[in-house]
Amino acid sequence: MSLKSTLLAAVAALGLTGAASAADIMVMDPYARSATATSVTGAAFMTLMNHGDQDDTLIAAQSDVAERVELHTHIENEQGVMQMREIEGGIPVQAGGEHALKRGGDHVMFMGLKAPLKDGDIIPLVLTFEKAGDIEVDVPVDLSRKADHGGMSDHSKM
DSSP: OOHHHHHHHHHHHHHHTTOEEETTEEEEEEEEEOSSTTOSEEEEEEEEEEOSSSOEEEEEEEOTTEEEEEEEEEEEOTTSOEEEEEOSSOEEEOTTOEEEEOTTSSEEEEEEESSOOOTTOEEEEEEEETTTEEEEEEEEBOTTSOTTTTSOOOOTTO
């Protein structure tokens, strides 16, 4: 196979896996969901990969599907109850490393959904990184994805 054919095949494969990238940051396997059809909130999950030699930080996210879009995480409060909180200062992605945005952990939170998230819909999302800048990601809504995919499977502390 020629170099041109190999490169074209690689680009096509990336398109099929739901990847998006800019500069040294690559976004892999994005998906979004809400708890119910009438939920006013939803979340997006994905893996952020940094192929560069400098650390970078996801500092913001924006989408037209909600009134507000924030970077969130789960923390355990003094009573041992898990709660969602906005992340101050962004989500670091180390050089040569990756960071999973997953259920029960860091994620993109959609607050005040303007319409229900329907299975199969595509959500346009812009992720803003400190160094890489804006990355546009088409995030499919997947309401049937298993709860433990990329996230916490032990809910005993919630």
